[in-house]
Amino acid sequence: MPQDEFDWIQKHIPASQFHAELVQGIGDDAAVYAPPSSYDQLYCVDTLVEHVHFKRETMSPSQIGYKALVVNISDIAAMGGIPLFYLVSIAIPSHWNDKELDLIYQGMKEAGEEWHLDMIGGDTVSSPNDLVISVTVGGKVEKERALLRTYARPGDYVFLTGPTGLSAAGLHVLLSRGRHTVDDKERIIVDAHQKPKPHVNAGRIALQLHDRIALNDVSDGLASELWEIAEASNVSIHIHKDKVPVAKELNMFPEEKRWEWIFFGGEDFVLVGTIPPYAWERYRTLMKEAGLPLYHIGLVEEGEVTVKVSEKEETTILPKDGYNHFK
Numbered sequence: 001m002p003q004d005e006f007d008w009i010q011k012h013i014p015a016s017q018f019h020a021e022l023v024q025g026i027g028d029d030a031a032v033y034a035p036p037s038s039y040d041q042l043y044c045v046d047t048l049v050e051h052v053h054f055k056r057e058t059m060s061p062s063q064i065g066y067k068a069l070v071v072n073i074s075d076i077a078a079m080g081g082i083p084l085f086y087l088v089s090i091a092i093p094s095h096w097n098d099k100e101l102d103l104i105y106q107g108m109k110e111a112g113e114e115w116h117l118d119m120i121g122g123d124t125v126s127s128p129n130d131l132v133i134s135v136t137v138g139g140k141v142e143k144e145r146a147l148l149r150t151y152a153r154p155g156d157y158v159f160l161t162g163p164t165g166l167s168a169a170g171l172h173v174l175l176s177r178g179r180h181t182v183d184d185k186e187r188i189i190v191d192a193h194q195k196p197k198p199h200v201n202a203g204r205i206a207l208q209l210h211d212r213i214a215l216n217d218v219s220d221g222l223a224s225e226l227w228e229i230a231e232a233s234n235v236s237i238h239i240h241k242d243k244v245p246v247a248k249e250l251n252m253f254p255e256e257k258r259w260e261w262i263f264f265g266g267e268d269f270v271l272v273g274t275i276p277p278y279a280w281e282r283y284r285t286l287m288k289e290a291g292l293p294l295y296h297i298g299l300v301e302e303g304e305v306t307v308k309v310s311e312k313e314e315t316t317i318l319p320k321d322g323y324n325h326f327k
């Protein structure tokens with residue numbers, strides 16, 4: 001725990017800033033931001049709680065900081081937006097020392113530098129047992145162009161910007177053996193869990209391409225995010241299981257586990273979305289030119305709100321399961 005709240009904050013104030021729209025950052029009662037008039041503003045907040053989102057055995061302090069910020073950058077990506085600023089609220093129990101807390105801030109700084117975000121404020125409090133870190137991100141998106149979950153229409157293609165299930169597989173390894181005994185062949189899945197990469201460019205390319213692409217980032221699991229789009233847009237979504245990407249890093253696990261993680265694992269932070277068929281080839285080309293993966297995994301159909309999955313001749317309902325904090 002820091003000796004003094006105020007001295008501790010002082011040493012984490014950034015020395016420079018990326019965005020000129022920031023009028024006043026850390027140091028007053030609130031940050032001041034002068035938004036450009038041709039953009040709408042975006043805001044989101046997500047929280048990581050010790051023993052719920054991480055344990056000392058699953059994530060290093062710098063990875064906790066990194067992930068606390070990128071899960072929010074991912075929500076801005078899912079709107080097609082540009083992340084700009086972040087505020088950090090941290091509740092610190094006595095068993096976390098100064099060195100570890102500095103590393104948490106180091107991890108956030110690393111992510112901030114990677115995606116050009118300025119830290120503009122926060123809050124520091126004590127906590128009786130567990131560490132809690134809550135990050136708020138502000139961003140911008142061209143006026144009236146944000147990519148909404150309500151945009152899916154019958155006939156649209158359903159796409160994914162990366163394979164799912166890797167983070168859950170990585171978590172499985174970390175929970176069974178801890179973060180200090182990871183094999184080389186497990187590196188990719190463990191990295192996917194500890195240092196996910198938000199798909200900001202995929203979101204930006206989508207936004208620049210078309211004004212009616214539905215997007216959602218995969219935090220609670222592919223099934224859960226597909227259901228959210230189906231419900232928001234009042235459509236039926238039909239997935240073809242043989243088109244859903246299976247990362248080769250999952251091959252070392254039993255088939256049943258693999259599919260459970262792909263559909264219900266969560267924390268993948270890839271984007272899932274829907275796009276009108278006439279815009280598909282262009283999106284594919286632009287993503288390919290940018291060196292980014294893209295998978296066509298199904299279709300939006302008319303009919304009551306549901307998510308179906310077909311395998312060979314058989315079609316079943318994809319359960320609305322996934323990570324749920326209260327189940």
Ligand SMILES: Nc1ncnc2c1ncn2[C@@H]1O[C@H](COP(=O)(O)OP(=O)(O)OP(=O)(O)O)[C@@H](O)[C@H]1O
Pocket residue numbers: 044045046071075217219220
């Ligand atoms: N406690 C809360 N108070 C007010 N609004 C909330 C609260 N929790 C969530 N929301 C809002 O509900 C909507 C869905 O939030 P949710 O957290 O499920 O989205 P997400 O961040 O994409 O998912 P995840 O938290 O799994 O990453 C968002 O608009 C969010 O701001």
Ligand SMILES: Cc1ncc(C[n+]2csc(CCOP(=O)(O)O)c2C)c(N)n1
Pocket residue numbers: 046047051052053054055058171219220265266267323
């Ligand atoms: C130690 C440990 N146990 C379990 C998990 C898995 N987990 C926690 S929250 C979540 C969904 C996203 O959270 P939210 O909905 O809050 O954004 C998932 C898949 C983990 N990361 N660490």
Ligand SMILES: [Mg+2]
Pocket residue numbers: 045046
């Ligand atoms: Mg959230």
Ligand SMILES: [Mg+2]
Pocket residue numbers: 074075078216217218219
């Ligand atoms: Mg989200």
Ligand SMILES: [Mg+2]
Pocket residue numbers: 046071072075219
């Ligand atoms: Mg989120």
